[in-house]
Amino acid sequence: MTKIHVSTTVNNEPMEFLCEPDDTMLDVLRGPLGLTGSKEGCASGDCGACSITLDDRLVCSCLMLAVEGEGRNIGTIEGMAHGEKLHPLQQKFLEMAALQCGICTSGMLVASDALLRKNPRPSEEEVRFWLAGNLCRCTGYDKIVRAVLETAAEMQEAAQ
Amino acid sequence: MTELRYMAPATLDEAIGALAAGGSTARILAGGTDLLVQMRSGAVKPGLIIDIKKITEMTTIQETADGGFRVGAAVPGAVLAEHTRFGKVWPGVLEAVNLIGSIQVQGRASAGGNLCNASPAGDSVPAMVAAGAVVTVQGPTGQRILSVEKVPTGPGRTSLLPGEILVSFTLPPRLPASGDAYLRMIPRTEMDIAVVGCGVSLTLNDGICTAARVGLGAVAPTVLLVEAAAEALIGSRLDAEALDAAADACRAVCRPIDDKRGTIGYRIKVAGVLLKRTAVIAAQRAQHN
Numbered sequence: 001m002t003k004i005h006v007s008t009t010v011n012n013e014p015m016e017f018l019c020e021p022d023d024t025m026l027d028v029l030r031g032p033l034g035l036t037g038s039k040e041g042c043a044s045g046d047c048g049a050c051s052i053t054l055d056d057r058l059v060c061s062c063l064m065l066a067v068e069g070e071g072r073n074i075g076t077i078e079g080m081a082h083g084e085k086l087h088p089l090q091q092k093f094l095e096m097a098a099l100q101c102g103i104c105t106s107g108m109l110v111a112s113d114a115l116l117r118k119n120p121r122p123s124e125e126e127v128r129f130w131l132a133g134n135l136c137r138c139t140g141y142d143k144i145v146r147a148v149l150e151t152a153a154e155m156q157e158a159a160q
Numbered sequence: 161m162t163e164l165r166y167m168a169p170a171t172l173d174e175a176i177g178a179l180a181a182g183g184s185t186a187r188i189l190a191g192g193t194d195l196l197v198q199m200r201s202g203a204v205k206p207g208l209i210i211d212i213k214k215i216t217e218m219t220t221i222q223e224t225a226d227g228g229f230r231v232g233a234a235v236p237g238a239v240l241a242e243h244t245r246f247g248k249v250w251p252g253v254l255e256a257v258n259l260i261g262s263i264q265v266q267g268r269a270s271a272g273g274n275l276c277n278a279s280p281a282g283d284s285v286p287a288m289v290a291a292g293a294v295v296t297v298q299g300p301t302g303q304r305i306l307s308v309e310k311v312p313t314g315p316g317r318t319s320l321l322p323g324e325i326l327v328s329f330t331l332p333p334r335l336p337a338s339g340d341a342y343l344r345m346i347p348r349t350e351m352d353i354a355v356v357g358c359g360v361s362l363t364l365n366d367g368i369c370t371a372a373r374v375g376l377g378a379v380a381p382t383v384l385l386v387e388a389a390a391e392a393l394i395g396s397r398l399d400a401e402a403l404d405a406a407a408d409a410c411r412a413v414c415r416p417i418d419d420k421r422g423t424i425g426y427r428i429k430v431a432g433v434l435l436k437r438t439a440v441i442a443a444q445r446a447q448h449n
Binding site for chain 2: 002004012021026043044045046048051054057059060062063064065067068070073075100111114115129130132133
């Protein structure tokens with residue numbers, strides 16, 4: 001197959017890659033771009049482990065062709081921390097042990113970050129509905145939901 | 161083996177030309193939430209993928225001068241939800257579209273894709289049928305307008321002719337005191353496929369129902385427009401007797417399958433229950449409009 005040249009932006013850095021027409025964005029992130037934080041769980045859009053943002057909108061990178069990245073702005077888990085300083089959600093997930101095996105964690109974090117950007121003070125119900133597309137095989141949902149709520153409260157306090 | 165090609169034309173004419181030239185292995189890509197899964201499983205092996213998201217009329221929402229709406233077939237659910245007016249005028253259509261998949265899926269999946277995927281359980285379809293929405297379809301020989309209920313012809317099959325693309329939905333102007341609603345029955349609270357889905361749109365005048373449409377999903381090979389249920393509601397005050405008659409009319413048209421989500425008997429029973437609940441919500445909304 002003829003490779004397609006794609007120019008895109010990943011975590012605010014211009015990036016170029018070559019891909020096959022049927023490569024998904026997840027294939028390219030984890031392969032040529034070496035960004036293995038996004039995970040492949042189901043490859044059918046059910047589990048959310050591959051969650052990324054596409055022009056700030058939360059999507060599954062397994063349900064997007066890599067060629068569709070042309071000219072777009074992609075955000076992955078690798079862009080979440082500022083250097084050594086973890087994002088408050090990442091810090092809180094660690095403090096509250098909101099993970100066990102970790103496979104779902106990057107998707108949970110990317111999705112939670114997208115939620116707090118849209119709705120800085122979500123209710124528990126809103127968090128649970130928002131994260132319904134992120135599956136955790138260790139069934140650690142409760143700690144995850146508490147960590148997101150706690151982070152939201154602390155970020156609000158810090159902003160005041 | 162044919163080589164897969166991808167293109168993202170900027171105009172509808174280009175897309176139609178490419179689709180006609182691409183033949184039976186050409187596939188339209190909107191949000192990709194069905195197509196990519198089908199490709200991955202090997203169910204579909206396209207020779208050409210035509211990404212239609214660079215075509216303005218397929219990705220925009222317009223409120224028309226007469227108060228109707230034109231919604232591009234590829235508009236994602238999340239974008240429709242952010243429109244300042246659409247959800248106020250058609251809350252039932254919006255809640256149906258927004259029930260498709262997760263937040264991640266909502267970022268990409270469209271009502272046009274949901275209709276063309278032609279699942280009997282597609283959530284947006286009964287609500288669009290109830291709303292009286294029509295679609296604009298364009299192909300090599302020109303444009304056609306058809307009602308939403310005429311698009312699916314069976315599971316995974318549509319009445320679109322070779323080379324035709326579903327371009328947009330048009331929702332009619334809304335009369336005062338009108339409301340719509342959509343409810344689906346699923347065994348979970350989120351992220352599941354409808355066991356039964358019911359859309360109701362109605363108009364009231366002094367408490368009397370003067371117009372109604374009912375769409376029913378997941379109980380037959382295609383989503384059904386249930387005219388007998390609408391007739392049972394029209395002329396009534398939506399009292400228990402009228403709701404019972406409409407529920408019976410819904411149950412009478414059900415031809416469901418037995419599967420792991422629900423038995424035939426269960427689906428038929430639930431169809432009536434959902435009709436009543438949905439009609440009550442639509443009526444409450446109509447009173448506040």
